[in-house]
Amino acid sequence: MRFDIITIFPEQVEDHLKYGVSRIAESKGLVSYFVHDLRKWTRDVHKSVDDRPYGGGAGMVMRIEPIYEALKELKREESKVVLTTPRGKRLDQSLMRKLTTSDDHYIILCGHYEGFDERVHKHLVDIEVSIGDYILSGGELAALVLVDGMTRLVPGVLGNEQSSIEESFEMGALEYPHYTRPEEFNGWKVPGVLLSGNHARITAWRKAQSEKTTRSNRIDIITETKHAKKS
Incomplete structure (x- = not known):
């Protein structure tokens, strides 16, 4: 390009x-x-x-x-x-x-x-x-x-192609929260589900958090996505 x-x-x-x-x-x-x-x-x-x-x-x-x-x-x-x-x-x-x-x-x-x-x-x-x-x-x-x-x-630009797929807006919603080390800082802990190793639970949690953030900050994205599906 x-x-x-x-x-x-x-x-x-x-x-x-x-x-x-x-x-x-x-x-x-x-x-x-x-x-x-x-x-x-x-x-x-x-x-x-x-x-x-x-x-x-x-x-x-x-x-x-x-x-x-x-x-x-x-x-x-x-x-x-x-x-x-x-x-x-x-x-x-x-x-x-x-x-x-x-x-x-x-x-x-x-x-x-x-x-x-x-x-x-x-x-x-x-x-x-x-x-x-x-x-x-x-x-x-x-x-x-x-x-x-x-x-x-552009294919090949990002080191991990999955990164662009999971980002905000790609799935009709804002991206879910991310955490990294340390597990606890200043009394603020990483959600336990992310430490569980249960991939099904982690996926469900991320989906729920994504929907929650989208409804709170960008309800218009949900409305537009529903309209696009109907048309």
Whole structure:
């Protein structure tokens, strides 16, 4: 899989990709990452990527020309162009898995200012994603969330493939609690069932704890899962 990330702050993205799962994936030859400075495709002496909005209003809007030129150079027939924007589809584990298994080359556009010229949305982008109902100062963080989540799902990246299957959201619920040594700390003990060696009891306990946490913190996941099964 290949990611091309277009940004006006390439150092921010490059620094993140040097660590963790992205470093592992690249060292195994499973995923490649290329970070591009959008200003490379500007034509004026000031390397401007934004301008005032037609009709007035606060803030600046990212211009279409450098984005068009960047995509013309980077895009292949099989490429998918992804835009990180609050207007996009909510990014969840299901969408992340769908993206990971459907295509091998993603070009990600990181937004700034008041967003992109609408013609970018209409004519140059295949997928728009949002990581949540809040506003960030730039699209780099959202792009890195997307890249990290998708990288984890590429077969062979994780040392234990079961890890990704048992994580929160994969089974329509939040993950169960984990404990490790010491068995007791400051009077706080590991639940006895986890020390019992009875795998059936442990599985049942984990399932119950997962459901309890999900109902307490994210009841919407249960509702969405039930709706998906009905449809």
